[in-house]
Amino acid sequence: MNGYELLNVTFQFLESFAFIVLATVGLAVIFGMMGIINLAHGEFILVGAYATTLSAHQGLPLPVAMLVGVVATTIFGIVLERTIIRRLYGRLLDSMVATFGISLVLVQLTRILFGNSIDQVSTPFGAISYGSYSYSLYRVLLAGAAIATLLVLYILFTRTAFGIRARATIQDEETARSMGVDTDRMYMSTFAIGSALAGLTGALYAPARASPTPEFGSEFLVDAFVAVVVGGPSVLVGTPLAGGFLGLIEAFFTFQWTQFIGTVAMLVAAIVMIRLLPDGFSGLVESVRTSWRESE
Amino acid sequence: MLNLTDVHVSYGTTPILHDIDITVDSEEIVGIMGKNGVGKTTLIKAVMGLLEVDTGTITFDGDDVTSTGADVRARRGMGYIPQGRDVFPELTVEENLRMGETIHAADNSLQYEAVYDYFPILTERRTQTAGTLSGGQQQLLAIGRALIGNPKLLVLDEPSEGVQPSIVQDITRDLQRVNEELETTIIFVEQNLHVVQHLAERCYAIDKGMIVDELGSDRLDSREAVTEYLAV
Numbered sequence: 001m002n003g004y005e006l007l008n009v010t011f012q013f014l015e016s017f018a019f020i021v022l023a024t025v026g027l028a029v030i031f032g033m034m035g036i037i038n039l040a041h042g043e044f045i046l047v048g049a050y051a052t053t054l055s056a057h058q059g060l061p062l063p064v065a066m067l068v069g070v071v072a073t074t075i076f077g078i079v080l081e082r083t084i085i086r087r088l089y090g091r092l093l094d095s096m097v098a099t100f101g102i103s104l105v106l107v108q109l110t111r112i113l114f115g116n117s118i119d120q121v122s123t124p125f126g127a128i129s130y131g132s133y134s135y136s137l138y139r140v141l142l143a144g145a146a147i148a149t150l151l152v153l154y155i156l157f158t159r160t161a162f163g164i165r166a167r168a169t170i171q172d173e174e175t176a177r178s179m180g181v182d183t184d185r186m187y188m189s190t191f192a193i194g195s196a197l198a199g200l201t202g203a204l205y206a207p208a209r210a211s212p213t214p215e216f217g218s219e220f221l222v223d224a225f226v227a228v229v230v231g232g233p234s235v236l237v238g239t240p241l242a243g244g245f246l247g248l249i250e251a252f253f254t255f256q257w258t259q260f261i262g263t264v265a266m267l268v269a270a271i272v273m274i275r276l277l278p279d280g281f282s283g284l285v286e287s288v289r290t291s292w293r294e295s296e
Numbered sequence: 297m298l299n300l301t302d303v304h305v306s307y308g309t310t311p312i313l314h315d316i317d318i319t320v321d322s323e324e325i326v327g328i329m330g331k332n333g334v335g336k337t338t339l340i341k342a343v344m345g346l347l348e349v350d351t352g353t354i355t356f357d358g359d360d361v362t363s364t365g366a367d368v369r370a371r372r373g374m375g376y377i378p379q380g381r382d383v384f385p386e387l388t389v390e391e392n393l394r395m396g397e398t399i400h401a402a403d404n405s406l407q408y409e410a411v412y413d414y415f416p417i418l419t420e421r422r423t424q425t426a427g428t429l430s431g432g433q434q435q436l437l438a439i440g441r442a443l444i445g446n447p448k449l450l451v452l453d454e455p456s457e458g459v460q461p462s463i464v465q466d467i468t469r470d471l472q473r474v475n476e477e478l479e480t481t482i483i484f485v486e487q488n489l490h491v492v493q494h495l496a497e498r499c500y501a502i503d504k505g506m507i508v509d510e511l512g513s514d515r516l517d518s519r520e521a522v523t524e525y526l527a528v
């Protein structure tokens with residue numbers, strides 16, 4: 001492997017890492033914090049991507065259009081939470097059926113309203129060239145966006161009063177309420193954060209993939225669900241580790257062979273991981289921490 | 297300070313509490329004793345607003361709070377210590393205490409000093425997750441967490457449960473000190489003889505969901521009078 005090739009694999013890795021992390025965070029927050037498996041996660045991303053693309057078509061600068069995408073998805077998530085999801089807390093199967101239904105409706109609705117595809121916004125920043133290779137700078141910078149997102153989530157959930165209340169509510173709702181927490185509002189806010197994250201993913205990838213279609217969101221689903229399972233229950237620990245691990249495997253196999261082989265390798269690795277670590281990376285980290293504490 | 301008048305509570309269609317009348321005056325320490333399964337936790341949850349009452353009224357600090365949620369009651373000045381040392385196990389000691397700030401966002405610094413002064417062990421364990429503390433330490437943390445909110449009324453569900461006898465005596469003394477120095481009113485339910493005799497200034501006895509007796513300090517001193525209502 002020469003220097004250019006190494007650079008190529010590195011970029012490939014950064015791109016896979018960013019894709020996996022950004023595809024996963026929204027799903028992981030809603031699952032990890034509220035125990036809801038949101039099968040409409042892909043369509044939340046879809047809403048973000050369409051709102052971004054359509055407002056860019058209206059002449060808004062791309063960063064503003066992306067903000068519109070995030071805000072639109074957040075509002076969309078809050079409306080859905082207030083009308084449907086809130087009735088389904090603690091009912092895993094019902095919530096899966098309901099969100100699956102929402103997903104189907106949204107895909108068809110998008111097709112009816114906007115047709116089979118809409119024009120893509122062009123990718124900003126151009127390309128980096130080296131040797132006989134070139135790589136889209138924007139797609140590499142997405143890795144920075146993924147890391148920034150994880151950092152913000154880390155600070156939000158561990159360093160702020162909101163985060164402490166949110167984690168307390170998950171651990172023991174009744175006691176949290178008796179400590180003055182409006183738990184109903186807490187669930188709504190957490191769901192809104194998960195929706196905003198999915199919207200951000202849609203906004204960031206709207207200019208970075210092919211022209212958005214009604215199936216835009218489903219392209220993120222495999223990576224998202226695989227990463228949630230491999231990452232395990234703790235979002236903050238599990239998502240970055242899963243993104244790093246799966247991204248590395250995908251990048252290597254894609255570089256050596258093809259994108260298809262890369263995806264297959266990632267899925268095989270995920271299946272092996274689930275056999276070895278049923279609680280995912282965050283379960284592993286937890287048990288290592290416990291054994292350290294005991295040896296102290 | 298706290299009044300329950302003719303309160304009835306059920307789980308679904310099963311009635312649990314009947315005709316409950318309880319009065320707690322400002323700065324008083326009132327106990328409610330009874331054996332396992334007689335409805336103590338149900339009563340405490342109704343006081344806290346975690347269970348709705350079927351009929352009857354609850355007033356707190358001059359306001360009717362009968363249909364007010366637990367979060368609002370907490371912000372009005374009720375501090376709850378659940379049964380079974382119910383701390384948030386995966387939060388650190390410090391984060392558990394910070395949950396108390398939710399209730400009382402204003403200046404808590406004095407209250408922190410008071411809590412660390414009463415329970416110095418919590419200062420040492422600040423960064424540890426609460427689930428790793430011993431039973432007694434978790435109980436202290438649950439009390440400290442409630443105190444950070446600077447409550448007018450502490451509501452305790454069996455503070456002695458799962459705690460070693462020697463620590464039970466410490467906790468009893470700590471609660472007395474809180475009552476004297478912070479002027480906090482206290483209501484607790486218990487089946488531990490030591491706590492009932494040493495903490496309560498006045499005590500109701502509950503059996504099968506009904507208040508069956510009320511004991512003043514003279515009768516609380518008599519072991520026979522008290523053990524009649526406990527499974528000792």
Ligand SMILES: Nc1ncnc2c1ncn2[C@@H]1O[C@H](COP(=O)(O)OP(=O)(O)O)[C@@H](O)[C@H]1O
Nearest residue numbers: 307310312330331332333334335336337338339
């Ligand atoms: N969630 C519940 N649903 C139905 N019945 C309950 C529930 N919790 C407690 N009970 C019943 O209510 C009665 C009183 O319980 P509880 O208030 O917990 O008693 P105590 O705290 O005095 O031990 C018991 O008979 C118990 O079986």
Ligand SMILES: [Mg+2]
Nearest residue numbers: 336337338379
């Ligand atoms: Mg009980």
